[in-house]
Amino acid sequence: MEESSRPKTTDHRTLLIVDDDEFNRAILDNLFAPYYTIREAANGRLGLEAILADPDAISAVLLDVVMPEMDGLQVLQRLKEEDLLQKLPVFLITAEARDEVMREAYRLGVMDVISKPVVPYVVLRRVQSVVELFEARRRLSNTVEIQQSELMRRARQIAELNMGMLEALSTAIEFRDGESGEHVRRIHHITKMLLSDTRLGRGISDAEIELIATASIMHDVGKIAIPDAILNKPGKLTPEEYEIMKTHTIRGAEMLERIPQLRDNEAYPYAYDIARHHHERWDGRGYPDGLKGEEISVWAQVVSLADVYDALSCKRVYKKAFDRETVLEMIRTxxxxxxxxxxxxxxxxVEPRLHRLYETNKEE
Structure with missing residues (x-):
């Protein structure tokens, strides 16, 4: 009989006995049957096939060394290669308990080497103790995995909630500014494309680019502090009004700094920098800090250009939308x-791809 199963006991655990000697299998079967469902294999190859078919269904393996087709050490080698010995205890039960055999078996990862003829109560206790240990470890591992999965689910919910709050605040500001909320979404897409699809993002990870794109939607958060008479004035601002309008950069950074929950968000450093510096200019003639050249972070530069491109391309309370050629010429010059x-x-x-954002909006 190459492989057999008896009716399941009250214990669902399964023990696989791999030995070419039917008498030896019968002895071990009789010893362990009250505690396990027993499966048998008459050589190493059959035993290995039984294990690989469903390793999670087996609680332990009792393995002989000297067998036809594939010996016990060869089976151990394959199990090691499959990385199964960390979760499946294997016991060598053999009359070949020579020093070199034991040394090689332990090197491969066998749990224990038991010499034949076996002492029943000794082998029973040694095997059961290890099986119980492995099962406890497996239960603990499953519990940890469930807890980690739950923690990850909650973390995603919190991240989504935070993102929703940022989008809601940014959109509210856009409505106050006479916009529909599409402006911040376009700034997000433009920022992400410029960093993901050009050499500007070289050295910036995909995860970091996502954070920067998220932070970009907060660039004008400081406009919440600007009076409506200035924010929605249809004509040109006076010099005094323009100075007040310029303060939205500082007020935005200060506002972000005062939101404790936001400061714990990974996007915060980018949001703060972008809110304060998205009106700085390469020649140092921007505001509020007069930064010049590479003193301005690449993400603040990107959002600055994205903001200009979008403002020129769309109708605002103080101006009509410019056609595409005019927009590109104004930026180029x-x-x-x-x-x-x-x-x-x-x-x-990448501008031909960016322009599709506006074509889509026109169609809608």
Missing amino acids: GQCGVFNPDLLEAFFA
């Missing part, structure tokens, strides 16, 4: 401020 030449090169390389 620096009529809306001087930008990093590398940024401009990257922008013009």
Whole structure:
């Protein structure tokens, strides 16, 4: 009989006995049958096939060494290669308990080597103790996995909630500014594309780019502090009004700094920097800090250009939308401020794809 099963006991655990000697199998079967469902294999190859078919269904393996087709050490080697010995205890039960055999078996990862003829109460106790240990470890591992999965689910919920709050606040500001909320979504997409699809994002991880794109939607959060008479004025601002409008950069950064929950968010450093510096210019003639060149972070530069591109391309309370050719010419010639030449090169390389955002909006 190469492989057999007896009716299941009250214990669902299964013990696999791999031995070419039917008499030896019968002895071990009789010893362990009250505690386990017994399966048998008459050589190493059959035993290995039984294990690999469903390793989780087996609680332990009793393995002989000297067998035809595949010996016990060869079976151990395959189980080691399959990385199964960490979760499946294997016991060598053999008359070949020579030092070199034991040394090789332990090197491969066998749990214990038991010499024949076996002493029943000794082998029973040794095997049961290890099986109980492995089962306890498995239960603990399953519990930890469930807890980790639950923690990850809650973390995703919190992240989604935080993102929803940021989007809601940004959209509320856009409505107050006479916009529909599409502006911040386009800024998000433009920022992400410029960093993901051009050399501007070289050295910035995908995860970091996602955080920057998320942070970009908060660039104008400071406008919540600007009076409606200035924010929604249909005509040109006076010099005094323009100075007040410029303070939205500082007020935005201060506002973000004062939200404790946001400060714990990974996007916070980018949001703060972008809110304060998205009106800085490459030649140092921007505001509020007069930063110049590479003093301005690449993400603040990207959002700055994205904001200009979107403002020129769309109707605002104080102006009509410019056609695409005019928009590109104004950006190229620096009529809306001087930008990093590398940024401009990257922008013009992907602008045909960016323009589709506006074509889609027109169709809608």
